[in-house]
Amino acid sequence: MTSAEPKITPELVAEHGLKPDEYERILKLIGREPSFTELGIFSAMWNEHCSYKSSRLHLRGLPTTAPWVIQGPGENAGVIDIGDGKAAVFKMESHNHPSYIEPHQGAATGVGGILRDVFTMGARPIAALNALRFGDPKHPRTRHLVAGVVGGIGSYGNSFGVPTVGGLVGFHTRYDGNCLVNAMAVGLADADKIFYAKATGVGLPVVYLGSKTGRDGIHGATMASAEFGEGAEEKRPTVQVGDPFAEKLLLEACLEIMEAGCVVAIQDMGAAGLTCSAVEMGAKGDLGIELDLDNVPCREAGMSAYEMMLSESQERMLMVIAPGKEEQAEAIFRKWGLDFAIVGHTTDDLRFVVKHKGEVKADLPIKELGDEAPLYDRPWVETPKQQRIDPAALDISATIPGALERLVGSPDFASKRWIWEQYDHLILNNTVQRPGGDAAVVRVEDGPKGLAMSCDVTPRYCEADPFEGGKQAVAEAWRNITAVGATPLALTDNLNFGNPEKPEIMGQLVGCLRGIAAAAKELDFPVVSGNVSLYNETNGRGILPTPTIGGVGVLDDVEKMATLDFKDSGEIIFVIGATTGWLGQSAFLSEILDREDGAPPPVDLALERRNGDFVRALIADSLVTAVHDVSDGGLLVALTEMALASGIGANLIAPPAEINPYGFWFGEDQARYVVTVESGSKALVLRRAETAGVTLAKLGTTGGDRLNIPGERPIVVDALRERHEAWLPIYMGAGLM
Amino acid sequence: MKSAVIVFPGSNREGDVARALQIVSGVKPALVWHADTALPAGTDLVVLPGGFSYGDYLRCGAIAARAAIMDAVREHAARGGLVLGICNGFQILCESGLLPGVLVRNARLRFICREALLKVERNDTPFTRRYAKGAVVRYPVAHGEGNYTADADTLKRLEDEGRVVFRYVLPDGRRDDAQVLNGAANSIAGIVSEKLNVLGLMPHPENHVDPLVGPTDGRALFESLVGALEKA
Numbered sequence: 008m009t010s011a012e013p014k015i016t017p018e019l020v021a022e023h024g025l026k027p028d029e030y031e032r033i034l035k036l037i038g039r040e041p042s043f044t045e046l047g048i049f050s051a052m053w054n055e056h057c058s059y060k061s062s063r064l065h066l067r068g069l070p071t072t073a074p075w076v077i078q079g080p081g082e083n084a085g086v087i088d089i090g091d092g093k094a095a096v097f098k099m100e101s102h103n104h105p106s107y108i109e110p111h112q113g114a115a116t117g118v119g120g121i122l123r124d125v126f127t128m129g130a131r132p133i134a135a136l137n138a139l140r141f142g143d144p145k146h147p148r149t150r151h152l153v154a155g156v157v158g159g160i161g162s163y164g165n166s167f168g169v170p171t172v173g174g175l176v177g178f179h180t181r182y183d184g185n186c187l188v189n190a191m192a193v194g195l196a197d198a199d200k201i202f203y204a205k206a207t208g209v210g211l212p213v214v215y216l217g218s219k220t221g222r223d224g225i226h227g228a229t230m231a232s233a234e235f236g237e238g239a240e241e242k243r244p245t246v247q248v249g250d251p252f253a254e255k256l257l258l259e260a261c262l263e264i265m266e267a268g269c270v271v272a273i274q275d276m277g278a279a280g281l282t283c284s285a286v287e288m289g290a291k292g293d294l295g296i297e298l299d300l301d302n303v304p305c306r307e308a309g310m311s312a313y314e315m316m317l318s319e320s321q322e323r324m325l326m327v328i329a330p331g332k333e334e335q336a337e338a339i340f341r342k343w344g345l346d347f348a349i350v351g352h353t354t355d356d357l358r359f360v361v362k363h364k365g366e367v368k369a370d371l372p373i374k375e376l377g378d379e380a381p382l383y384d385r386p387w388v389e390t391p392k393q394q395r396i397d398p399a400a401l402d403i404s405a406t407i408p409g410a411l412e413r414l415v416g417s418p419d420f421a422s423k424r425w426i427w428e429q430y431d432h433l434i435l436n437n438t439v440q441r442p443g444g445d446a447a448v449v450r451v452e453d454g455p456k457g458l459a460m461s462c463d464v465t466p467r468y469c470e471a472d473p474f475e476g477g478k479q480a481v482a483e484a485w486r487n488i489t490a491v492g493a494t495p496l497a498l499t500d501n502l503n504f505g506n507p508e509k510p511e512i513m514g515q516l517v518g519c520l521r522g523i524a525a526a527a528k529e530l531d532f533p534v535v536s537g538n539v540s541l542y543n544e545t546n547g548r549g550i551l552p553t554p555t556i557g558g559v560g561v562l563d564d565v566e567k568m569a570t571l572d573f574k575d576s577g578e579i580i581f582v583i584g585a586t587t588g589w590l591g592q593s594a595f596l597s598e599i600l601d602r603e604d605g606a607p608p609p610v611d612l613a614l615e616r617r618n619g620d621f622v623r624a625l626i627a628d629s630l631v632t633a634v635h636d637v638s639d640g641g642l643l644v645a646l647t648e649m650a651l652a653s654g655i656g657a658n659l660i661a662p663p664a665e666i667n668p669y670g671f672w673f674g675e676d677q678a679r680y681v682v683t684v685e686s687g688s689k690a691l692v693l694r695r696a697e698t699a700g701v702t703l704a705k706l707g708t709t710g711g712d713r714l715n716i717p718g719e720r721p722i723v724v725d726a727l728r729e730r731h732e733a734w735l736p737i738y739m740g741a742g743l744m
Numbered sequence: 745m746k747s748a749v750i751v752f753p754g755s756n757r758e759g760d761v762a763r764a765l766q767i768v769s770g771v772k773p774a775l776v777w778h779a780d781t782a783l784p785a786g787t788d789l790v791v792l793p794g795g796f797s798y799g800d801y802l803r804c805g806a807i808a809a810r811a812a813i814m815d816a817v818r819e820h821a822a823r824g825g826l827v828l829g830i831c832n833g834f835q836i837l838c839e840s841g842l843l844p845g846v847l848v849r850n851a852r853l854r855f856i857c858r859e860a861l862l863k864v865e866r867n868d869t870p871f872t873r874r875y876a877k878g879a880v881v882r883y884p885v886a887h888g889e890g891n892y893t894a895d896a897d898t899l900k901r902l903e904d905e906g907r908v909v910f911r912y913v914l915p916d917g918r919r920d921d922a923q924v925l926n927g928a929a930n931s932i933a934g935i936v937s938e939k940l941n942v943l944g945l946m947p948h949p950e951n952h953v954d955p956l957v958g959p960t961d962g963r964a965l966f967e968s969l970v971g972a973l974e975k976a
Contacts, residue, residue, distance in 0.1 A: 161855050165886070166796040168756025252754050252799025344753060431857045431886040433951050433958075434794075436760045450956065566956065 012043035012313070023050035024233060029381055036375055044313045044361060044368040048376070050226075051279035051317055052286060055541050058380035061507035062539045065517050068524045069534040075496055076535055077201060083124040083275060084194070085535025086201055087497045089561045093451060094198040095458055096130035099138075099191035099501040099557040101540035105246040106188040107235070110155025114188045115163040115249040119321055121192040122167060123275040126258050127324065129202040129265050130194025133435060134449045135164050137174040137190045138462040138501070138555045142183030144418050144738055149178070152186050153426075154739065159249075160190070161429040166251035167258070170438050171430035173447030175462050178418040184235060184545025189501040189538075191557040193460055195451060202265055204284075206272040206292035206327045206353055213285070213296060213351040214333075216260070216340055217276075217323040218253045221306035224280070224319025234506055234544040253322040253345070260343040261324060267339065269332040276323040282316045284325040285351070286359055289373045295354035296373060300363040304346040312361060312368035327353060387513035393471050396591040396605035398667035398674075403600065407672055408722045410599045411643050411714075414673075415651075416730035417598050418738075420640060425735040439565050443652065445490040445636050446558075450565050457565030459493035461558050465639055466551035467592045468607035473515045477522020477554055478610040482677060483638055484558030485530050489619040490636040490680060492569045492626035493560035498527065500537040500556055505549020507541045515552040516541075523554060529612035532558065569626045571635040572652035576710035578632055579689055580657060582642060584618045584679030585702045588670020594639040595673035608675050615678045621701045622680050630688045630695075637679035642706070643672040643714075645681045650714060650724045651731060659707035661717040672716075683709060745973045747773040747789040750817065752808045752836075757794030757950065761830060764950035765791070768966035778811040788973045789826045790817050792833030794886070794948060804847060804889050805835030814840055826870055826969065827942040831887055834934070834944035843935055843944045844902065845894030847887075851927025855888040859959070860925060860947050862933050863913045866906060869936055870972035871943045874964035880917050881961040883947035885925065890946035892928040892935075899929055910934035910945050 013019060020030045023046055033041055033049050041049065055061060071079035077094055078086035084098035102117025118135065125132050137160055142149045164171045169192070224247035264270060272292065274284040281298070289296035300315050310318075328336050333349070340347035354360075359376060361369040405413070414420050427442040439457055440448035446461040463483040469476030481498065488495040500523060505512040527534055543550040562568055590596055591605025625631045633653075637645045650656055662671035684692050696703040714722040747765050749758050758775060765773045773791070774784045783790065797808035808814070814836075821827050821842055829837040837843040850856060859882050864875040875881065894902070902908055910933040912924045924931045926946070934945025949962030 158854070162888075165855055165857075165888070166754070166756075166799065168795065250799065252796060252801070255756065255796075256753055428858050429855045431855070433857060433884050433886060433948070434757060434760065436763060436951055436954060436957055438957055454956070 015040055015046060024054050025050055029053060032381060036379055037371060042369060044316060045371060047313045047317050048282050048369055048371065051282045052376045053380045056278055057283055059539055060381045061383050061385055061541060062502065062516060063382055064384055065520045068520060070524060070528045071533050071535065073531060073533045076533055077198060079535050080537060082203060083127045085497060085499060086128060087535060088198050089456065091456065092198050094196045094201060095193060095559055096125050096128045096196055097191065097193040097499055097559055098124050098536035099189050099499040099555060100124065100538040101501050101503060102188045102190065103185060103503060103540050103543055106156055107186050109246040110152045111159040112248050113246050114156040114159030116247045116321055117188050117190045118160050118163040119249045119251065119254050120277050121190045122169065122254065123277065125192045125194035126261055127202065127273050127275045128196065129200050130196035131262060132169045132192050132194045133437065134193045134447065134460060135169045135171045135191065136447065136460055136462050136557065137188065139174065139176045140182045140187035140553060141178050142186065143180040144178055146183045150739065156186065156188055157426050157429055163249055163251045165431040167255050168434055170432050170434050172432050172438055172449060173442055173460060173462065176423050176426060179466065179551060181551045184548065185543040185550050187503050187553055189555045191462060191499065193458060193559060202270055202273050204272055204274040204287050204291050206288040206294050208271060209294065209353055209355045211271060211327050211330060211353045212333055212349045213298065213353065214326045214328050214336065215303060215348045215350040216326060217257045217345055218250060218320060219304040219306040219346055220315055220318045221320045222310065222314055222318060223247045225314060225317045234542045236546060247319045247321050249321050256343045256345055257322050257324065260340050260345055264336045264339045267335055269328055269336040271327040271329050273324060273326045276325060278319065280317065280319050286373055286376050288325060288327060289353065289359060290377050295356045295358045296351060297354050297360040298351035298362065300361060302348045302350045304348050312363035316361065385507055385513045386510045387517050388510045389514050390473050390518055393604060393606045398588055398590050398670035401600065403669055405599050407668060407716060407719050410595060410673065411647060411722060412727065412730055414594060414598055414640055414644060415647055415727050416734050418734065419594065420644065421734035422732045423735060424732065425739055439568060440491060440570065444571055445487040446493065448491055448562065448565065448568055455564045455566065457562040457568065459488045459491050459560045459562055461487035462555055463487060464553055464555045466553045467597065467603055469515065469519055469552040469554065471592050471607045473518025473552060474522040475607050475609055477519035478526040478612065479677060480554055480556045481523050481526035481530065481532060482610050482612065482615045484556040485532050485615065486619060486636040488558050488560035489623050490569065490634045492567055492623060493562040494623065495530065495532050495558055495560040497533050497535045498556050498558045500534055500554055502537065502539045503543055503550060503553040503555065504541050505544045512549055519552055519554045526612055530616060567627060569631065569634040571633055571649050573649050573655040573683060573709045574632040576655060578683040578685055578709045580706040580709060581682050581684060581703050582679055582706050583622060583682060583701060583703050585676060586642065586666065586671060586674065586679065587676050588666045588674040589676045590670050590674050593641065593673060593675045595641065595669065608677050610677045617699065618678045618680065618701055621699045622682065625682065625692065630692055631682040631684055633683040635681045637681060639675055641673040641675050642681065646714065647727055649681065651728050654724060655709050656711040656713040656724050657707050657709050658711065658715045660705065745769045745771055745788050745970050746786050747791060748776045748783050748787045749773045749791045749793055750776050750778060750813055752778040752797035752811060754797045754799050755793050755795035757831065761791050761793050761950040764953045764962065764966055767953055768963060769970045776813060778813050781812050781816060783816050783820060787820065789828065789969055790820055792829040792836050794831035794833060797832055797836065803839065805832060805839040808836045809840035818842065821942050824939060824941050828871065829944040830948060830950065831946055834946055837942060837944040842942050843937060844898045845892055847889050848891045848893055849889050850891050856925055857886040858884065860885045861913050861915060862910045862947060863917060865908050865911055869909060869940045869943065871965055871968055872909060873971060874968040880913060882952065882959045883949050883962055884951050885947045887946055890926040890928065892932040894929065902935055903930065907936050908932050909936050909943060
């Protein structure tokens with residue numbers, strides 16, 4: 008049935024990323040040798056990126072339900088009920104491999120893909136975030152990657168018209184050969200008008216919408232499922248090219264035809280394009296799909312069935328249209344200047360049939376393409392535990408003010424203004440908390456509700472102790488959302504790891520997932536969507552395990568939102584949560600002593616919950632004037648950030664005698680918040696802490712223009728600001744000269 | 745006040761400006777599709793909103809300037825009707841010949857989204873009558889191509905005729921062309937037509953009208969328009 012197509016050889020099978028035993032599985036499944044097009048379809052469906060074959064087994068342990076969860080993992084995005092008949096729709100997804108090869112387009116299409124995932128569900132995107140990890144700033148490629156990735160994210164989101172409101176950026180030499188670009192989008196929909204991929208009804212038209220199909224991105228998903236060696240740049244043709252203008256039109260047209268009641272099922276063409284979207288729509292609805300590729304709008308002449316099925320051209324959708332609605336749907340798409348073509352129909356035989364120029368190019372069992380994908384229980388070993396670090400045994404020459412100055416001007420802590428000023432973070436006029444706070448907050452339509460969002464993970468912790476690191480990533484997202492006064496509702500996880508065929512790496516994945524599951528369960532913070540990116544390795548060296556958590560919460564009254572800047576002089580500063588001086592795996596240890604060792608801080612989930620609920624109640628009752636979570640960098644960095652945001656300094660106490668001063672100021676004990684309280688509220692706050700069983704200690708009072716610590720030289724806030732703001736523009740500027 | 749906000753494919757701040765107009769005037773503006781050929785009857789104010797019309801392809805605003813609705817907008821302006829072009833709208837006004845000059849890429853070649861300080865150079869226009877002359881106000885900018893430029897004769901004419909309405913300034917109100925955020929000639933942020941009825945500006949007054957999301961310095965621009973039209 009296949010004329011003039013390459014013969015299937017073991018080499019060709021290997022080039023498609025299929026292992027010999029996986030090919031055997033194909034032969035057994037279909038009872039014959041696959042055609043070239045069929046081989047392409049299998050490679051698209053069975054690669055790591057699409058099939059989750061290494062992670063699926065372990066993902067099953069994640070809690071995914073709660074009374075407010077409308078849709079958990081398995082659809083384009085997760086959906087949660089936020090009250091008033093509204094739903095938040097969100098997901099985070101990686102575009103790591105393409106962004107390393109071609110940073111601008113790789114990052115841009117990452118943003119495009121995640122926005123499409125959200126509006127495919129019927130939601131209008133209202134916020135975008137991103138978590139970025141780059142290599143050592145001294146690595147020759149880092150500056151180029153930062154400029155390209157940031158430019159790409161900005162160009163896409165700005166043009167599309169979604170505010171990019173938050174995220175995180177970190178640097179570490181372990182990302183030298185594999186940067187991470189994790190893009191998150193949050194959309195808003197009516198809770199009773201969510202659209203799904205599941206097709207229903209036999210003989211209904213399958214419609215292709217959006218941009219034309221070209222030869223870009225062929226094998227993108229397969230590329231993203233392999234390690235890099237030398238010459239990764241040569242893979243540039245596998246990176247797609249984005250067109251945010253087309254995406255904006257696609258958004259408006261899709262929402263319009265959904266509103267008009269034309270849509271039965273919808274799936275965006277993301278990884279593995281037409282193949283993956285058609286198979287998912289059919290398989291989820293227990294239907295077959297027959298495609299006639301002669302009708303697919305193509306950008307180039309002479310494209311083969313194989314190329315059309317594997318193209319990852321952007322800004323395309325596949326839909327099943329309601330009977331009799333074809334004309335209305337087509338008119339809406341024509342109005343927006345987009346392609347609309349009937350490319351097939353649903354069938355009742357559970358086959359996935361692809362025809363081209365009168366020939367059957369593929370005829371495969373549709374359910375088995377997904378369901379029978381390999382599932383691996385890969386061998387794994389537990390990461391050995393590290394010893395707790397005794398701060399007294401450290402040889403530290405830096406003074407406390409000196410260490411603080413170095414930290415606030417270091418790549419990880421320096422202001423990321425140079426980056427977020429390239430993102431339109433104000434469009435839609437609902438950005439209540441601009442970049443720089445604990446969590447981004449956007450108002451929901453005209454209020455009073457707001458959504459709080461945060462992206463978090465501390466890869467150093469995950470490497471040292473995957474279980475505690477996984478817990479910590481979830482706890483920190485939960486804490487950041489709490490620190491603005493919101494109730495955390497659900498999360499999306501973006502699991503970035505190295506090669507899962509190595510037992511140590513697999514052990515990191517398993518450990519982190521167990522930690523995420525434990526924390527998500529304990530904090531009632533279920534996982535509703537996610538993405539797994541493996542094989543983030545170059546020349547055999549993997550990235551730090553980086554399970555990025557994107558959390559979403561709701562604020563009932565956005566006017567009650569808390570912010571981190573000191574509000575006035577003479578207010579009392581408290582730390583909520585116990586400080587023991589935990590320096591293992593801390594930023595202080597890494598940045599000041601150049602060592603990354605020791606056990607990371609343990610996360611007591613019951614304590615997280617108790618302290619967080621206490622803080623949230625204080626915010627709701629207007630008993631605190633500023634709130635900031637304490638994360639990496641410890642207390643003194645948290646206090647500095649509060650001072651920098653306001654220009655107000657603080658007179659601080661001397662650390663308690665039983666705690667090492669470096670540990671006290673820079674230790675990273677979990678479940679802590681810094682808050683400020685007006686003197687009139689002090690007694691009430693203390694009483695409430697006692698009743699709740701929450702540890703609370705006074706750190707000092709706000710005032711002046713410097714941070715004063717007894718026995719240390721005063722630290723001028725403006726001088727800290729200069730260091731804080733200087734690093735990134737200088738670093739990036741040098742590349743422009 | 746009857747206002748019409750033109751929607752081009754790729755416009756993305758039409759909702760922001762429509763909301764600002766509604767907050768300030770109490771009347772919801774009409775959204776008018778680019779392919780239409782007429783404005784709603786009785787339109788007082790036409791707004792060309794921000795965004796990336798036609799993806800900014802060819803040149804920012806170049807394709808939109810040739811959209812079907814633009815003939816009606818030109819006629820409205822010729823009759824003395826009010827036209828406000830913000831960001832991409834300013835680019836469209838320049839490309840359509842309603843305002844002189846052009847907006848090119850920011851001097852540092854990067855998109856900039858931040859609050860900018862602007863000096864209101866005159867308050868005798870329908871757009872600025874609620875500001876004090878010389879007031880320094882804060883509007884955000886969000887653009888990659890907001891670097892205003894024109895030939896020397898045009899710049900001289902604009903200055904001589906006092907048609908620069910908004911200028912980027914330092915916190916103390918001084919102008920410093922060397923430090924201007926996008927490289928604009930003479931620190932120009934917004935200019936007005938000869939008859940003072942067409943204003944184009946890069947910054948976004950519509951994003952500074954709501955105390956919950958930021959300063960409210962932009963409100964007076966819309967209040968000025970309401971006032972101007974009430975009087976008319």
